[in-house]
Amino acid sequence: MLNNNQNVRVRFAPSPTGSLHVGGVRTALFNWLFARHYNGKFIIRIEDTDIKRSTQEYVKIVLDTMLWLNLKWDEGPFFQMQRNDLYLKYISQLLKNKSAYYCYCTKEKISKNKLNAQKKKKPFKYICNCKELSLKQLDEKKKLNQNPVVRFIVPKVGTTVINDLIKGRIVFNNTLFGDFIILRANGTPTYNLACVVDDYNMKISHILRGDDHLSNCPKQVFIYNALGWKIPYFAHISMILDNNGKRMSKRERTLSVLEYRREGYLQEALLNYIALLGWSTTDSQQIFTLNELQQKFSIQRCSLNPAIFDVKKLVWINKEKMHTKSVEEIYQLFIDWVKYVHLNHIVQNWDIATLKKIITLEHNKFNTLNDIMQVACLFFNYKLMYNDDKIKKILFSVNSELVLIESLKNFSEHEQYNFSAGTLELYARNLAVKYNLKTSQVFHPIRIAVAGKMSGPSLFHMMEILGKEEVVNRISFALNIINKSKEDFSNVKN
RNA sequence: GCUCCCAUCGUCUAGUGGUUUAGGACACAGGAUUUUCAAUCCUGCAACACGAGUUCAAAUCUCGUUGGGAGCACCA
Numbered sequence: 001m002l003n004n005n006q007n008v009r010v011r012f013a014p015s016p017t018g019s020l021h022v023g024g025v026r027t028a029l030f031n032w033l034f035a036r037h038y039n040g041k042f043i044i045r046i047e048d049t050d051i052k053r054s055t056q057e058y059v060k061i062v063l064d065t066m067l068w069l070n071l072k073w074d075e076g077p078f079f080q081m082q083r084n085d086l087y088l089k090y091i092s093q094l095l096k097n098k099s100a101y102y103c104y105c106t107k108e109k110i111s112k113n114k115l116n117a118q119k120k121k122k123p124f125k126y127i128c129n130c131k132e133l134s135l136k137q138l139d140e141k142k143k144l145n146q147n148p149v150v151r152f153i154v155p156k157v158g159t160t161v162i163n164d165l166i167k168g169r170i171v172f173n174n175t176l177f178g179d180f181i182i183l184r185a186n187g188t189p190t191y192n193l194a195c196v197v198d199d200y201n202m203k204i205s206h207i208l209r210g211d212d213h214l215s216n217c218p219k220q221v222f223i224y225n226a227l228g229w230k231i232p233y234f235a236h237i238s239m240i241l242d243n244n245g246k247r248m249s250k251r252e253r254t255l256s257v258l259e260y261r262r263e264g265y266l267q268e269a270l271l272n273y274i275a276l277l278g279w280s281t282t283d284s285q286q287i288f289t290l291n292e293l294q295q296k297f298s299i300q301r302c303s304l305n306p307a308i309f310d311v312k313k314l315v316w317i318n319k320e321k322m323h324t325k326s327v328e329e330i331y332q333l334f335i336d337w338v339k340y341v342h343l344n345h346i347v348q349n350w351d352i353a354t355l356k357k358i359i360t361l362e363h364n365k366f367n368t369l370n371d372i373m374q375v376a377c378l379f380f381n382y383k384l385m386y387n388d389d390k391i392k393k394i395l396f397s398v399n400s401e402l403v404l405i406e407s408l409k410n411f412s413e414h415e416q417y418n419f420s421a422g423t424l425e426l427y428a429r430n431l432a433v434k435y436n437l438k439t440s441q442v443f444h445p446i447r448i449a450v451a452g453k454m455s456g457p458s459l460f461h462m463m464e465i466l467g468k469e470e471v472v473n474r475i476s477f478a479l480n481i482i483n484k485s486k487e488d489f490s491n492v493k494n
Numbered sequence: 495g496c497u498c499c500c501a502u503c504g505u506c507u508a509g510u511g512g513u514u515u516a517g518g519a520c521a522c523a524g525g526a527u528u529u530u531c532a533a534u535c536c537u538g539c540a541a542c543a544c545g546a547g548u549u550c551a552a553a554u555c556u557c558g559u560u561g562g563g564a565g566c567a568c569c570a
Contacts, residue, residue, distance in 0.1 A: 015570045050569055107568075114567090123496035124566060149568055167499065176497060176566080184568040191570045215498055215565035238500075239563065247564070273506095276519090280507050284518040303507075306563060310505045313520045319533095365532050428529085443529035455531035 008040025009205045012066075012073075013195070015047040016058035019256040020065040022309060023210060023240045026274045030237060031208050032071045033275070033297040043202055044076035047195070049188050051081075065257050069267050070290070078202070080194050087189040090197050090227060091150055091182060099226040100182060101131040102148040104141040125178035150183035152193075152223065160218040165235035165299050167211070172218045180219055192216060196223045204232055208299070211236035212247070235299050238306045240277055245308060260314070262341055264369030266333065269318035277307040287320050319367045327359050330372070334359070337369040346373075350380050357465045361457050375457065379466060382474060383452055391448055399437055400445035401482050406431055407446055408475045411468060419468045421460035428460070449478035 012028040014020065020028075035042035044066070048054035063077060080087075094100040105128050117124040128151060133141065142148075154177045162170045182193035189197075199207060214236045224231045239247055260270055272288050279302050288296070322330060331352075338347050355376060362375050394400060410427055411419075432442045447459050450471060456462065463471050 013570085017570075047570060053569075110568090118495080121495040125496095147568095170498070172498075178566090181568055186568075188568085190568070195570085210564090211499065212564055213570085216570090217498095236499085241563075243505090245562070276506060278506090282508065284506095284508055286506095286519050305500050305507095307507090308505060310520070313506070316520055323533095362532090364534085425529090440529055447530060451530085453530090457531090459529060 007203075007205055008035060008038040009043065009203050010035050010040065010208060011043040011045050011076075011199070011202060011204050012071075013045040013047050013198075013209075014062050015050060015053075016055060016062055017050060017053040018058060019061045019258055021256055022274055022277075025065075025069065025257050025270070026240060026277060027209055027237065028066065028069075028071055029271055029274055030279070030297070030299075030302070033293055034206065034208060034299065035074070036294040037297050040205070041074040042071075043078070043204070044073040045078045045198055045202070046076075046080065047191065048079055048081050049191065049194055051186070051188065054081075061258070068261060069257070069271060075202075078198070080198065081188070083194075083198070084188065086201065087183075087194055087197050088187075091189065091193065094152065094182070094223075094226060095150065097226070098153070100150050100152045101179075103128045103130045103151045103179075103181070104138065104145045104148045105130065106145050123176075125176070128179055147185035149181045149185050151179040152182045152219075152226070154179050154219075154222055160221050162214075162217050162221065162234055164214070165206075165233055166238075166302050167214070167236055167304065170214070174218070177219060177222075182223075192219045193223060196220050196227075196229075199232060200224070200227075200229050206233045206235060206299075208235045208237060211238050235302070237302055238278055238304060241306050241308050243308055243310070261337075264337055264371070264373075265314065265318050266321050266369070269314065269321045272321070273314045273317045276313075277309065278303050287317065315367050322366050322368075323364050327356055327363065330359055330363070330366075331356055334369050334372050338373075343373070346377075346381070350376065354379065354465060358457075361461050361465065378451055378453075378456055379462070382470075388453070390454060391452075394444045394448050394454075395478065395482065396485065397441075397445065399435070399441050400448075401479070402435065403431065403437075403442050403445045404449055404475055404479050404482070408472060408479065411475065412472055414468055416468050419464060419471075421458075421464045424463055425460040445478075446475075449475045 010031040012031050014024055014028075032042050034040070044063075046059055046062070048059070059077075059079075066073070091100065095102075105126075110126055113126055114124050130138065130141065130148075130151075131153075155174045158174050160172045160174055162172070164170055180192065181190055183189055198204075217234060217236070221231055241247060257270065261267075268290060271290065271293070275288065275293055275297075276286065279297070281296055281301065285292075285296075325333070335347075338344060358376050358379055359372060362372075366372055366375075407428070410431075411424075414423075428442050428446065429439060431437075432439045443459060444454075447454065447456070450459065450463060450466070451457075466474075
């Protein structure tokens with residue numbers, strides 16, 4: 001398959017008609033990995049021949065996504081709409097050597113034909129007679145349609161064999177295909193023509209793409225043959241399906257990779273997970289560095305069956321990746337993410353040293369960067385939510401006022417330098433012994449007062465980071481709430 | 495309708511005729527630990543779509559059935 005590793009040239013050729021979705025990213029990733037593995041070149045080509053649907057905005061989104069994912073390209077991006085002369089050159093060559101012809105059939109006639117085929121439940125294959133018409137007949141036809149298209153002449157007999165690197169040998173009957181359009185009436189080429197011309201001119205050695213292109217592949221082979229070009233290696237990767245088992249639409253917003261970026265997933269976690277969708281090692285390794293992926297990737301180990309995207313596993317991989325990072329690295333990633341999701345205003349006044357302490361404390365519990373935000377808000381943006389039943393129950397329990405009053409007194413007398421998790425816990429435990437309470441009867445009210453909710457970081461470490469002043473404030477606040485509710489209660493009574 | 499692709503736990507997969515009472519990972523359930531939620535550790539649950547054939551032997555090879563996916567555009 002590879003006699004000369006120097007010559008590996010692959011491309012990723014998205015059409016800018018939507019943002020990059022996971023399927024597209026996997027195609028990009030596999031191409032990129034393959035190029036890196038063989039020390040080849042990775043090229044980006046923007047397939048923007050669909051003028052109506054392609055936009056500059058999507059071009060930017062696609063390229064930005066590639067950069068965020070760190071999938072850098074060696075050549076390009078090339079834009080097909082800037083290469084029209086090239087396509088026209090080869091189309092005229094095809095016309096000259098009688099591999100293609102002008103077709104004057106009207107769209108109406110063609111769609112009528114198609115409807116008929118559907119009605120009769122026959123396969124649709126448009127048969128155009130333009131090339132057999134006499135000059136006079138052709139003139140009649142031209143009157144109805146001034147803007148012809150160019151159709152490629154498909155061999156009417158025989159078979160076309162694709163030797164796919166993943167799927168193996170696939171045989172197509174040539175009679176399946178009608179003469180297909182390679183040049184639109186508006187003068188732009190269609191996908192199959194532009195793709196072949198570019199892949200040839202860019203000296204692409206291996207074409208790795210989704211197997212939704214498999215059925216079209218023979219059409220491209222016809223063009224290669226008509227122009228006398230060597231056919232590259234094909235490798236068609238199975239689809240990634242959504243959790244309904246359906247093909248992921250290009251416009252599916254929820255599956256846009258940027259959506260995952262927004263939710264706080266790491267770029268490398270996404271790549272790691274996506275690599276596992278349709279590729280594996282014999283030892284079923286799960287966590288890879290990008291370097292390992294480069295080393296271990298091979299087309300032969302791509303799986304045949306389509307894969308369903310499972311966000312739970314992505315979460316797990318993201319957590320694992322965050323585990324392996326240093327606090328400093330996570331801090332930096334968090335800050336970058338905050339900028340990306342435009343939450344700077346929240347973080348602006350946060351003390352960096354404190355934030356890093358919080359990250360250290362909760363390091364191995366974070367699933368996503370967004371979790372850091374949630375936990376940090378407990379420290380910086382305090383809110384006692386006492387509308388929750390469970391919290392109310394603890395806050396207004398018999399002993400909670402006693403515990404909080406005692407704690408407040410004790411903590412107020414603490415020296416700041418002595419306000420450490422160990423000391424505080426020791427005090428709380430002694431308090432429990434003194435009043436013959438269960439530790440939870442002491443810990444829970446303090447937790448509610450300090451954290452405002454039942455879940456959260458280790459209580460005494462949290463208090464240490466918050467510092468004496470803040471803890472005293474929060475406990476006082478909670479006591480006020482208790483007193484206020486008492487007053488309300490007695491008012492009602494009277 | 496036609497053509498092509500695919501078929502192992504809920505999900506991603508290992509497995510290329512005997513080493514397999516089918517391995518790993520996620521998820522799920524239970525336990526340990528704990529001031530909470532987690533994290534961690536341990537345990538458990540759970541699959542070869544079906545039917546023929548080839549063979550001493552089949553998840554693995556062949557054929558058929560069923561099921562799923564893709565394509566059949568002046569979309570890519």
